Amino acid sequence: MPLKDKELRYYDSEVLRLPGDKRTAYHKQVDRLIDTLRKHLRKRARITITRIVKAGSFAKYTILRRAADNPVDVDVVFYVSGADASLETLESLGSAIYEILIEMYPTKAVEDFEIQRKAATVRFVGSGLSVDIVPVVEDESRPGYGWQFDIRDGAKIETCAPCQIKFVRDRKDKDSDFRTLVRLGKQWRNRAELKPLKSFTVELILAHILGTQGSEGSIEQRFRNFLMYVAQSGLKEQISFPENAKPLGSFSDPVVIIDPVNCFNNVTSRISEEERQTIVAAAQNDWEVATFASVENDHETWKRIFGPRFKTEEG
Numbered sequence: 001m002p003l004k005d006k007e008l009r010y011y012d013s014e015v016l017r018l019p020g021d022k023r024t025a026y027h028k029q030v031d032r033l034i035d036t037l038r039k040h041l042r043k044r045a046r047i048t049i050t051r052i053v054k055a056g057s058f059a060k061y062t063i064l065r066r067a068a069d070n071p072v073d074v075d076v077v078f079y080v081s082g083a084d085a086s087l088e089t090l091e092s093l094g095s096a097i098y099e100i101l102i103e104m105y106p107t108k109a110v111e112d113f114e115i116q117r118k119a120a121t122v123r124f125v126g127s128g129l130s131v132d133i134v135p136v137v138e139d140e141s142r143p144g145y146g147w148q149f150d151i152r153d154g155a156k157i158e159t160c161a162p163c164q165i166k167f168v169r170d171r172k173d174k175d176s177d178f179r180t181l182v183r184l185g186k187q188w189r190n191r192a193e194l195k196p197l198k199s200f201t202v203e204l205i206l207a208h209i210l211g212t213q214g215s216e217g218s219i220e221q222r223f224r225n226f227l228m229y230v231a232q233s234g235l236k237e238q239i240s241f242p243e244n245a246k247p248l249g250s251f252s253d254p255v256v257i258i259d260p261v262n263c264f265n266n267v268t269s270r271i272s273e274e275e276r277q278t279i280v281a282a283a284q285n286d287w288e289v290a291t292f293a294s295v296e297n298d299h300e301t302w303k304r305i306f307g308p309r310f311k312t313e314e315g
Contacts (some may be wrong), residue, residue, distance in 0.1 A: 001297040003220040007312035009180060015309050016183040018058075018065045018072070026129055030054065030074050033104075033122070033131060040100040041078075050138050051079040055161040057199050060168040062182040066128045067309075070190060073130045077161045079138045079146050097133050136161075145261075163261040164200075167243065171207050175215040177222075181206050184223050184306075191307045192282045196275040201268055204257050205230065208239045224290050230283035235268075235276050 018026075034052055041049055056075030057063035066072045078097075097120040105122065120133045136146035136159065144162040149155070171178045185202040209222075209229055217225070240248055241260040249264035254273040259265035271279075286305055293301035303310045 002294045005219045008219045012180045018063050048081045050081050053077045053161040059165050062179050071130050075132045077134045079136050081138045158262050160261040167260050196271050227283045227287035234280050
């Protein structure tokens, strides 16, 4: 017997979804960080902060609650003007943010701060919160858009944090269970240890399935359809969205899923052929496991998909 929608909604609500009180606490912690960082950056005359946006899974409400193997990450996008859209400028800004973070938190260990490919990261041990400070040079001709740089290879990508948030909100308006399905997909990804399959990619695959298959069927059936799509397509089909303006970019990567806010950006460009095959094989195997669990009404088998914390009722 397949899982009922109320059972998977219970699992999502009680195990996967970030609770409201935790969300409020994280908002306050991030707001304090933003206020202090803004004050420090204002002292640097070349840089003007025009907008700050909380982004990523936290802002989209698709984030998973904190677990031993799952920290809570919040992306904070700093839109800046008065700076050139160049790698040198972004490297300088990233270094400045890194230095300011160390000044702001003198009692934190240096290893709690890290310069990543596109952000400076600060980790709060007590709450388990990790905050990525992402500098973006504002595109004054397109509200919400700006240029983000990879400090290692110099790649410049135009992005729009508010547009990405709206993209998920629009799918939620079409399908009230869309975010639940995303969290189920992300939990499966974590359980299967598929690190190359990023959270954004899970969101986009499910958005594509929603756009092509609609929202009919139970939550369980649609989760199995997600696994089936990955397995049967082999992730070899190019995916794009109605939001993408034509013409689309041309890509030769093993997996091509076009950023809905930038038709020249393949968000899966870093997935190698070997990684694609690993993801597809995991989806094929777990689709078979999930189908067996559904037919046999076997909750213990579902734990092979979602992990030992899977439950559909209290106790």
